[in-house]
Amino acid sequence: MAGRVKFLLRSALDILYPPHCECCEKPGSLFCKQCIKRIRWVRAPYCQICSLSVCGHISRAFVCANCRVRKFSFQFAVCGCEAEEVVRGLIHRFKYLGNTRLESILSRLLFHAWRDNRIAASPPDVLVPVPLHPLRQRERGFNQAAILAEALSQHTGIPCKSYLKRSLFTQSQTLLSRHERRQNLRGAFALRSHRPIVSANVMLVDDVLTTGTTLEECSKTLLAGGARTVKAITVVRA
Ligand SMILES: [Zn+2]
Numbered sequence: 218m219a220g221r222v223k224f225l226l227r228s229a230l231d232i233l234y235p236p237h238c239e240c241c242e243k244p245g246s247l248f249c250k251q252c253i254k255r256i257r258w259v260r261a262p263y264c265q266i267c268s269l270s271v272c273g274h275i276s277r278a279f280v281c282a283n284c285r286v287r288k289f290s291f292q293f294a295v296c297g298c299e300a301e302e303v304v305r306g307l308i309h310r311f312k313y314l315g316n317t318r319l320e321s322i323l324s325r326l327l328f329h330a331w332r333d334n335r336i337a338a339s340p341p342d343v344l345v346p347v348p349l350h351p352l353r354q355r356e357r358g359f360n361q362a363a364i365l366a367e368a369l370s371q372h373t374g375i376p377c378k379s380y381l382k383r384s385l386f387t388q389s390q391t392l393l394s395r396h397e398r399r400q401n402l403r404g405a406f407a408l409r410s411h412r413p414i415v416s417a418n419v420m421l422v423d424d425v426l427t428t429g430t431t432l433e434e435c436s437k438t439l440l441a442g443g444a445r446t447v448k449a450i451t452v453v454r455a
Pocket residue numbers: 238239240241242243248249250251252
């Protein structure tokens with residue numbers, strides 16, 4: 218029912234305000250063909266842990282220099298596209314300006330990441346969005362990761378569960394170094410319930426992967442809470 222209401226509202230909005238490209242404002246669709254062409258999809262060769270793309274020809278699977286040194290608690294993270302101008306703009310308007318019309322576009326970019334062969338070989342049991350602190354969620358009105366996780370759940374039929382909560386209000390990570398991000402997020406996440414997660418293979422869902430610190434902190438919390446394995450998926454690899 219909620220989906221139908223949403224659909225009707227959206228159709229009414231489209232009649233009142235005909236869609237235009239959210240990037241270049243060209244009328245006709247929410248995301249025009251020219252802007253779609255500018256997207257840089259994450260394509261091989263990319264790091265098998267953090268999805269960082271590299272130039273050149275590497276025929277076999279490889280791990281980047283950073284991931285060879287730093288060990289993550291999640292098995293790997295897959296990402297839809299790289300953070301060029303078009304996608305950065307979309308994420309910004311979705312997250313900070315509350316333009317939820319972009320949900321369908323960003324979800325499609327996320328579904329692209331889902332096509333990684335390793336997911337088909339071992340699909341997760343449950344999708345878990347990276348949580349926002351309640352204060353930040355109230356300020357923003359929604360959690361972008363939860364919206365994306367719900368869309369992925371509908372696309373795949375895999376249930377979405379909010380196992381995590383943000384127990385500390387932390388400053389924005391945007392301007393922090395890798396080291397500062399780690400300090401900033403230490404102990405920031407907790408399980409929402411005292412009940413353990415029984416042996417589930419979890420996939421964390423978020424909008425952007427930058428240094429992997431947020432996904433790492435969430436993964437540690439999930440594994441300590443009983444998850445068997447953790448993988449991650451994001452729209453963008455920054
Ligand atoms: Zn456009």
